Amino acid sequence: xxxxxxxxxxxxxxxxxxxxxxxxxxxxxxxxxxxxxxxxxxxxxxxxxxxxxxxxxxxxxxxxxxxxxxxxxxxxxxxxxxxxxxxxxxxxxxxxxxxxxxxxxxxxxxxxxxxxxxxxxxxxxxxxxxxxxxxxxxxxxxxxxxxxxxxxxxxxxxxxxxxxxxxxxxxxxxxxxxxxxxxxxxxxxxxxxxxxxxxxxxxxxxxxxxxxxxxxxxx
Amino acid sequence: xxxxxxxxxxxxxxxxxxxxxxxxxxxxxxxxxxxxxxxxxxxxxxxxxxxxxxxxxxxxxxxxxxxxxxxxxxxxxxxxxxxxxxxxxxxxxxxxxxxxxxxxxxxxxxxxxxxxxxxxxxxxxxxxxxxxxxxxxxxxxxxxxxxxxxxxxxxxxxxxxxxxxxxxxxxxxxxxxxxxxxxxxxxxxxxxxxxxxxxxxxxxxxxxxxxxxxxxxxx
Numbered sequence: 001x002x003x004x005x006x007x008x009x010x011x012x013x014x015x016x017x018x019x020x021x022x023x024x025x026x027x028x029x030x031x032x033x034x035x036x037x038x039x040x041x042x043x044x045x046x047x048x049x050x051x052x053x054x055x056x057x058x059x060x061x062x063x064x065x066x067x068x069x070x071x072x073x074x075x076x077x078x079x080x081x082x083x084x085x086x087x088x089x090x091x092x093x094x095x096x097x098x099x100x101x102x103x104x105x106x107x108x109x110x111x112x113x114x115x116x117x118x119x120x121x122x123x124x125x126x127x128x129x130x131x132x133x134x135x136x137x138x139x140x141x142x143x144x145x146x147x148x149x150x151x152x153x154x155x156x157x158x159x160x161x162x163x164x165x166x167x168x169x170x171x172x173x174x175x176x177x178x179x180x181x182x183x184x185x186x187x188x189x190x191x192x193x194x195x196x197x198x199x200x201x202x203x204x205x206x207x208x209x210x211x212x213x214x215x216x217x218x219x
Numbered sequence: 220x221x222x223x224x225x226x227x228x229x230x231x232x233x234x235x236x237x238x239x240x241x242x243x244x245x246x247x248x249x250x251x252x253x254x255x256x257x258x259x260x261x262x263x264x265x266x267x268x269x270x271x272x273x274x275x276x277x278x279x280x281x282x283x284x285x286x287x288x289x290x291x292x293x294x295x296x297x298x299x300x301x302x303x304x305x306x307x308x309x310x311x312x313x314x315x316x317x318x319x320x321x322x323x324x325x326x327x328x329x330x331x332x333x334x335x336x337x338x339x340x341x342x343x344x345x346x347x348x349x350x351x352x353x354x355x356x357x358x359x360x361x362x363x364x365x366x367x368x369x370x371x372x373x374x375x376x377x378x379x380x381x382x383x384x385x386x387x388x389x390x391x392x393x394x395x396x397x398x399x400x401x402x403x404x405x406x407x408x409x410x411x412x413x414x415x416x417x418x419x420x421x422x423x424x425x426x427x428x429x430x431x432x433x434x435x436x437x438x
Contacts, residue, residue, distance in 0.1 A: 058359065087348035090355040114341065121340030122333065128347050129306035132354070136309040139358055140277065 003027075003103050006048055006074050012119045020113065025103040030054075030096040036080065037094040043083035044094075045104040049075045052100025056092050056131075066142065068092065069134045070194050078127055081107040084114065141188065150178055151188050153217035155198070155207060165207040222246075222322050225267055225293050231338045239332065244322040249273075249315040255299065256313040262302035263313075264323040268294050271319025275311050275350075285361065287311060288353045289413050297346055300326040303333065360407060369397055370407050372436035374417070374426060384426040 003022045004010040010018055027050065030036060036054070037044040047054070054071040056079065071077055071094075078084070079092040084107050114120045141147040154177060158167050171185040178185070189205065192198045197213045199206045207213055222241045223229040229237055246269065249255060255273070256263040266273070273290040275298065290296055290313075297303070298311040303326050333339045360366040373396060377386050390404040397404070408424065411417045416432045418425045426432055 058355075082348075085345055085348040087345045087352060089352045090359075114337075114344075116337055118333075118335055118337040118340050121337050121344055125333075125340055125344040125347060126304055126306045128344060128351065129304040132347065132351050133306060133308045135351070135354060135358070136277070139354070140309075 003048065006050060006103070008074060008076065009119060009123050012123075013117070017113060017117060017120070020109070021105065024109045025105050027101060027103055030100045030102060032096055032099050035093060035095045036102075037092070043107045044080040045106050046081045046084070046110050047071070047077040047094070048103040048105070049073055049077075050101040050103060052102075053097040054094055054100060054102070055097050056094050058091075059093055065093075066138065067191075067195060068138065069131060070097070076127055078124065079131070081105075081110065083107050084111040084124075137187070141184065147178075147180065147184065147188060148191070149217060149219055151185070151192070152197070152213050154178060155205065156210070156214050156217045159207055159210070165210065167205045167207070168203060169205070170203060222267065225269060225322070227293060227295065228338060228342050231342075232336070236332060236336060236339070239328070240324065243328045244324050246320060246322050249319045249321060251315055251318050254312060254314045255321075256311070262326045263299040264325050265300045265303070265329050266290070266296040266313070267322040267324070268292055268296075269320040269322060271321075272316040273313055273319060273321070274316050275313050277310075278312055284312075285357065286410070286414060287357065288350060289316070295346055297343065298350070300324075300329065302326050303330040303343075356406070360403065366397075366399065366403065366407060367410070368436060368438055370404065370411070371416070371432050373397060374424065375429070375433050375436045378426055378429070384429065386424045386426070387422060388424070389422060 003025045004018055007021065013021070025048070030052070036047070049071050051073055054075075054077070056068045056071065056077065057065045058068060059065055077094065079088070080094050082088040082090070082092075110120075114124055151174070154174065155167065158169070159165055171182045171189065174180075175182045175185045189198060189200050192213075193200050195212075197207070197209050197216070199208050222244045223237055226240065232240070244267070249271070255266070268290050270292055273294075273296070275287045275290065275296065276284045277287060278284055296313065298307070299313050301307040301309070301311075329339075333343055370393070373393065374386065377388070378384055390401045390408065393399075394401045394404045408417060408419050411432075412419050414431075416426070416428050416435070418427050
């Protein structure tokens, strides 16, 4: 399958637009661990993931990283090409969590097509809204309320008390213990799972990296 | 002057689009202090500021507020109508800092026009990118590096040492003292000024609300 089968709104584009986008996209193989984007002022291009898994994150002066979101098959990344919009002025690092295949679309070509296509511009706005929602959630839960630390601490304490890394409890029960909402617990557990700290099953949470979970609990 | 003179991209719209937007916009007077938007699920509509000043902020469970950005004359606000994009799922509160006049465009009308207009969709994406940049800056400087607290603390200490609320120092000097960059100091001082904590002059910073600045320094 080619680029157009992976790009979510191919069906809404004209034949000419679809062909132009497809012919400009370059397929690249990326090894696990390599950093694709993040150098200030650099404009890598837009990324469409064919296979694998990428991670978008920001980096503090002190070397602490905060994951903003993950990119999986068919996910589209704007912030590797923040130059397509003059108003976007921040740097997001993107690295490969697993060996990955990605298409890179040159920023200039996308920018020019987007300026004339309502479909592409609306899609771009939707994607930005999605990432914005992720970041606002992080602001509220992690940087502000320290809910990541509180949940990590709770899981470590429970594992200690029950002498097991497989905790049989529902998200509702955890939420009740932490004075939070089930939705918040579910989303943070998903975030933990993406970070490799736990595995989430129906009615059970398995701690898969106790050391890192404990260090998050004590951060 | 009417709506079209204030809306930044009127000149790029077709006559029909401009007329439709103008006729749908309702001019409202808002008293200082009133909250315009923020109730979950509510979709107030898009806001264009004619006069006055609005503030967009988020609210923690503990009642702490963080200002995201201010809206002045000719500024356009999307997040009072987050329903225009299904991917935007967070609530931003908007209140009037001064008596203001605003135009409100019904979300449904804007959404429908944006779906067909590349100009409107690109403008919407640009505005979102601008707000996203503001929020990323806040994440990095305030919630993460506590630069707001460090700068407030520095200004209070200097005022104490010099026995004056009018500090004669450049942004470069402050940056050097705090191990930061001039641009970061300038932007945070602008943020402080918008919050009413200081007034910034050429070569001089006047502390205008010492009590709140001190409480920020100790937070």
